[in-house]
Amino acid sequence: MAIGLYDRESYAESYVVPAADSEDYWPAIGRIVDRHEISFAVVMPEVEVLVWARAKEERRLPCQAFVPAYQATSTLVDKKALHRVLHRKHYLPKHCTFSNGDDISELPLPYPFWVRSTIGSSGLGSLKVSSRGELDEWVRINPAVEEFIASEFLPGRNLACKLLYVDGRLLRSACAERVEYIMAKVAPSGITGNTSFGRLINDRHLVDIADDAIREVFGLHGVEPHGVFTADLKEAANGEPMITEINVRFVAFVSALARAGANLPLDYLEANLNPDEFSSSYQHYVFQDDMIFLRDVDDAPVVMKESELLTREAFDD
Structure with a gap:
């Protein structure tokens, strides 16, 4: 279908x-x-x-x-393994893991916190829980989730940093903020993993954090970063970005970034199919101020100035 x-x-x-x-x-x-x-x-x-x-x-x-090295990839896609590798990093939120069926009466995190599956994407098993009762019910209605990871609730912006590496060299990066999600109402958490409205941002600090995390994982396995990655980050109450997961792929709104000039899929292909002509000089894509993207299921993405959004809506009315 x-x-x-x-x-x-x-x-x-x-x-x-x-x-x-x-x-x-x-x-x-x-x-x-x-x-x-x-x-x-x-x-x-x-x-x-x-x-x-x-x-x-x-x-x-x-x-x-x-594709990247197998062992490093296995660590990245397993949130529990990733948190174990990065547990001493300042950009990792407080967290713990528990299996479905464990005694969860004494988790070492204060409510509210964020709970989700240790494996998978698209918000699987994800919810902000504010009490023991909510947690009990959420675990009970998610029997297919074998293991959960609970993380301190981070109230700030939801950010993404995309990175392209070839043989250990970081060659391209671009950043964005997720604001709203396609079909958000069908998910109890409001997060479906598919962004409908986001902002294009220029934040090299996110690149520094994501690059450090990726190199830490690959270094543990004695290999160089190689491939394409999307680091997800959420801001703590003090505004500091914290790593929540790292995807070993582009995520859905990469087409919106391309429309705004950060054509990472083209970079991906040219770095592999036309390496002699591809510039190996690092480039962090910088966007104009106030740029946003709008996406839906069955149409091309729209990239525009956020300040023009209400003007266009008024004109359409």
């Missing part, structure tokens, strides 16, 4: 393939690669990034792919 399966303007062909953990996955991918003589794969869902990263280490990829 995915709309992209029928988008003939964007894709020459599209296929439904077995799940990444299925024994039929690689044969299906191999047939597609052979049929279309594909030389380079763009792999974005994290479950697939993991299997492609492992296959790369085992030298059995069917074509070239821009």
Whole structure:
């Protein structure tokens, strides 16, 4: 039912393939690669990034792919493992983990706090809980979540920093603020993981934090950062950005950044397919002041000045 399966303007062909953990996955991918003589794969869902990263280490990829080292990737996509690696960093919020079914009467965090699944994205199992009763009920109605991570509630802005590395060198970065989410009303937390309204921001401090966190994880495994990442951060009450998770992929509003001049997908391709012509000088994309983006499910993103928003709404009325 995915709309992209029928988008003939964007894709020459599209296929439904077995799940990444299925024994039929690689044969299906191999047939597609052979049929279309594909030389380079763009792999974005994290479950697939993991299997492609492992296959790369085992030298059995069917074509070239821009994926990071497997062990570092495994740490990044597991929030519990990521927090364990970064636990001494000043930019990591107070947190604890517990399994579904554990005694949660003595968690070492004051209410309210944020609770979510240790694995996955799109706000899985996420909610701000303000009492023991709320936590009990939330755990009970989420039996599919095997393990939760509870983090101190951070009341500030919800931020994202996108970074592109090649063989240990940070080559591109761009930042944005998430403000509102598509279909927010269907999620108890109000967060669906798909931003509908956001701001384009110029904050190198976010890049410094994200870069330090990524290098810490990769350094632990004795490898260099390589690939594309999106660090999610939330501001504490004092305005200090804190790392909440790191995605091993672009996230949905990358098209809005591209429309504003930060074409990270093009950088991604050129760094791999045209490395001799691609500039390896670091570039942090800087946006005009007051820029926002608006997105919905079935239309192209809009990038405009926030100060013009009410003027345009009045004109439309």
